[in-house]
Amino acid sequence: MTPEERPDTRTVSQVGEFGLIRRVTDDRRQPESTLLGPGDDAAVVSASDSRVVATTDVLVQNVHFRLDWSGPRHVGRKAVAVNLSDIAAMGAVPTGLLVGLGCSGEFSAEFVDELAAGMWEEARRAGTGLVGGDMVTATELTISVTALGDLQGRPPVTRGGARPGDVVALAGGLGWSAAGLEVLARGFRSPLSVVGAHRVPEPPYGAGPSAAEAGATSMIDISDGLLADLEHVATASGVSLDIRTDQLEVPQRLLEVASALGADARHWVLNGGEDQALVATFPEAAGLPDGWSPVGRVLAGEGVTVDGAEYSGEAGWRHWRQ
């Protein structure tokens, strides 16, 4: 074995802060929007229309992920995906990511390499990269990601623009992550179609900007569950949203998994979080862009209903919920 091929068994402590930063950023091609990349006091990123979209989401071990269920590469991808999906939900394209990593010195440097590889992999999928960050000592593994984005001249698509008569439409899958979580919680490791979806969501990044282009009146990404997140749209827009179950397909695969577990696949679809699908409202007249399917209607009133009635299942995830 050459020295390059020998596995690196050093810990984070042994490699040190600056060594780790080099491993995460060296030899990585920066996106074109990066004007000044990692290595200085701050990064400089282009903002083509003189505005920047910015969002931050924090993932904590044993709250947002478990290392016995997900590998570091999965966790890295997920930490980036949940942030990039917020950028897409504004109708923007991503222009850069900053990562704050808190971890114990006892972790292997290879663990951090894998985490970073996952972050870069997901960033690349969306056409962007890591432009900066910070690494600190912590007892609890914590990953804070900030994503920046470019609206390309379009107005941001907020949660507040839905109007009675609009169509509610969905891009991306729902219920897959919740199904995977239930499978893992019961001690299984398959089927991979749902377990993989729980480890790493696959947000439909391109659907955000295309919805904005098509005149979407409101948009949000589904982090906490379809009904829970639509409540935010209903409140911000001052409208009621009705989901039609004859339009909201429950995938055959989820029905099979639910049947094997004695669970309710429709509940996963309506209330499962972490798929990072996008839901948006469009003026009735507008044709839905590719990748979007109608799932309901915007009505006058308030709150979220399913087939015109209050849904009796649980609401979405809240931190520190009683």
Next chain:
Amino acid sequence: MTPEERPDTRTVSQVGEFGLIRRVTDDRRQPESTLLGPGDDAAVVSASDSRVVATTDVLVQNVHFRLDWSGPRHVGRKAVAVNLSDIAAMGAVPTGLLVGLGCSGEFSAEFVDELAAGMWEEARRAGTGLVGGDMVTATELTISVTALGDLQGRPPVTRGGARPGDVVALAGGLGWSAAGLEVLARGFRSPLSVVGAHRVPEPPYGAGPSAAEAGATSMIDISDGLLADLEHVATASGVSLDIRTDQLEVPQRLLEVASALGADARHWVLNGGEDQALVATFPEAAGLPDGWSPVGRVLAGEGVTVDGAEYSGEAGWRHWRQ
């Protein structure tokens, strides 16, 4: 007592995620650069010259602060200050902050209010505000801040532009935080001049943009200690930097504190971190702007020297240092 005057004894768990976010962001005046503030999937901030400066720094309890030495308002101010000082070190003015807060549900909601009040206070000092964030359950108190900034048409001042013949100059105080740390570590709570400086640094925010305006060739903020951070400039610029102790004043107050503790005040000034002073290099001919004082020279060569000789004291702080 009216209900408004009654002290709020609820915990973070009892107030809940969305309640906390409202407490931190409601009724706060957003800076003019905020085009869309907190409450949606992402914020939108203006970027006047089609570029945005972005940096992130994470603070972890018992690594970066101790709650028996600092109150939550101090911690909030410090978390913001260390980030805004990176923005200043690029020669930019801040345009917004995003905060990722991980904390236990057992903390009092009032603690989070105080933390947020400190963040807003420091943000206001620098002319900006909190535009977004995330709050999550964690066992370890962790505060990740991302700061955005505007170069106002100027090129960023990096670490890489120092040239032999340039003057090294300093804005802000050095050694105060290190002195405060030593006082606290020995079980004292005063003098407040140094203890307060350790709790909350006072970066000279305006000195960054004015240095850029005056043609600074390189700049960095002092997080890890003057000599340690100048090493980054020396390496990035491919030069040597020599600090002149006849130009680098050791304040009388620090000499007194050092004398009382049997410590070395000059060591605090040369190697103490966390004051977030700015050090920059200027072409010899250029007059230094207000607030900047010469402390040394840029020479051909490599590394950092003090009065022409290698300094024998300790280097700056590194995470996971052996």
